[in-house]
Amino acid sequence: MTDKSSNPATALIQEQEALYRDYSFPEVQKWKARTGGLAIGFMPIQIPRELLHAMNVLPVGIVGAGDDIEIIRGDAYFQSYICHIPRSTIELGLNGSLDCLDGMIFPAICDVIRNLSGMWKLQFPDKFSWYLDVPQDFDPEIGGQFYRHELKEMAKELERRGARPLTDEALKASIEIYNKHRALVKELYDLRIKEPWKVPTAELYVLLRAGLVVPVEDAIQTMQRYLDLVRADETRKPMDQARVLLVGSFCEQPPLGLIRSLERAGCYIVDDDLVQVHRWIKHEIAPGDDPLGALVNAFLTDSVESPTRYIDEGERGQEIVKRTEDAVAEGVLFCAPSFCDPALLDQPMTVKAIEKAGIPWTAFKYSEDTGQFQVIREQAGTFADSIKLWSGV
Numbered sequence: 001m002t003d004k005s006s007n008p009a010t011a012l013i014q015e016q017e018a019l020y021r022d023y024s025f026p027e028v029q030k031w032k033a034r035t036g037g038l039a040i041g042f043m044p045i046q047i048p049r050e051l052l053h054a055m056n057v058l059p060v061g062i063v064g065a066g067d068d069i070e071i072i073r074g075d076a077y078f079q080s081y082i083c084h085i086p087r088s089t090i091e092l093g094l095n096g097s098l099d100c101l102d103g104m105i106f107p108a109i110c111d112v113i114r115n116l117s118g119m120w121k122l123q124f125p126d127k128f129s130w131y132l133d134v135p136q137d138f139d140p141e142i143g144g145q146f147y148r149h150e151l152k153e154m155a156k157e158l159e160r161r162g163a164r165p166l167t168d169e170a171l172k173a174s175i176e177i178y179n180k181h182r183a184l185v186k187e188l189y190d191l192r193i194k195e196p197w198k199v200p201t202a203e204l205y206v207l208l209r210a211g212l213v214v215p216v217e218d219a220i221q222t223m224q225r226y227l228d229l230v231r232a233d234e235t236r237k238p239m240d241q242a243r244v245l246l247v248g249s250f251c252e253q254p255p256l257g258l259i260r261s262l263e264r265a266g267c268y269i270v271d272d273d274l275v276q277v278h279r280w281i282k283h284e285i286a287p288g289d290d291p292l293g294a295l296v297n298a299f300l301t302d303s304v305e306s307p308t309r310y311i312d313e314g315e316r317g318q319e320i321v322k323r324t325e326d327a328v329a330e331g332v333l334f335c336a337p338s339f340c341d342p343a344l345l346d347q348p349m350t351v352k353a354i355e356k357a358g359i360p361w362t363a364f365k366y367s368e369d370t371g372q373f374q375v376i377r378e379q380a381g382t383f384a385d386s387i388k389l390w391s392g393v
């Protein structure tokens with residue numbers, strides 16, 4: 001265990017790192033004891049947490065187990081050539097770590113998650129296990145109606161299991177709380193664009209990960225505290241690093257050591273896809289008179305561009321170009337999990353768009369339990385150096 005830092009922001013991050021790596025989920029247990037509510041796990045990357053919150057259900061983000069646990073039984077459930085996150089998630093289920101959860105939600109993002117949801121139902125037949133289908137048609141009369149129906153069905157089943165009935169009033173209040181959370185995440189991302197030395201990505205990542213396993217009200221307080229501390233911290237000084245956009249790491253998360261290695265290699269990561277559930281909806285949601293309709297509409301019209309969503313051929317990659325410009329990034333790092341079909345099949349189309357825009361890029365892959373970063377560090381370092389030497393920015 002690292003000694004507690006004397007820098008208050010760094011010390012806060014150390015606490016948060018211990019929290020997200022604690023697979024006994026202490027804050028979830030405390031919340032359940034205090035409120036008597038249900039705690040439901042969810043897989044990446046898009047879940048309407050507002051709806052759960054309105055029903056007094058604690059949404060708990062489960063993104064595998066990184067490099068923290070040894071896979072003993074999880075490998076037996078999956079073929080070799082797929083990503084790592086389902087193995088470590090099933091391992092967490094089998095070793096009892098997820099016993100404090102009353103169920104799991106599996107959003108429809110790829111076949112691996114679909115298969116995992118089936119396996120979950122077989123392994124844990126008494127628990128709530130929900131495959132949340134999402135539309136790939138964005139017409140409100142088609143995809144909108146479909147998604148609304150899916151959400152209502154899920155709410156009905158949660159209520160049957162003891163959750164509070166869903167009301168418009170409660171949902172409006174929950175949307176407002178998540179709007180506050182979204183605004184703070186955006187503030188952190190904006191500050192990093194402006195002064196990346198104040199908000200290292202390795203720290204931001206820790207905050208976002210810890211935010212998955214605590215009530216949203218606590219995550220808001222922690223982010224606010226961190227923002228206040230780093231804004232006041234005069235010891236954080238700019239360095240001559242290359243500004244890059246990190247894309248592809250939206251589901252299985254890279255180990256923290258990999259992010260630190262990229263930063264040490266000379267990269268300022270000024271925008272990314274990490275822990276994307278916090279930014280899946282890009283702007284504030286106006287709850288209006290029909291808050292469920294507002295949630296559905298936000299999904300249809302204001303979600304991030306993602307390889308897991310249908311996007312017209314001619315438009316693929318345009319949002320990455322725009323994000324590169326908005327973040328004043330000088331290059332793009334494609335950093336995807338090994339065997340992640342959505343990320344890796346999308347990459348050539350995005351590359352086409354960014355090459356057309358004259359943006360330099362490089363690509364590498366990882367697994368959540370990767371322990372060796374030297375090769376990636378050298379590649380990222382060379383990329384950062386070449387940007388600094390030849391980009392003329």
Ligand code: SF4
Binds near residue numbers: 342
């Ligand atoms: S890492 Fe990729 S392939 Fe694996 S579950 Fe996530 S989206 Fe699917």
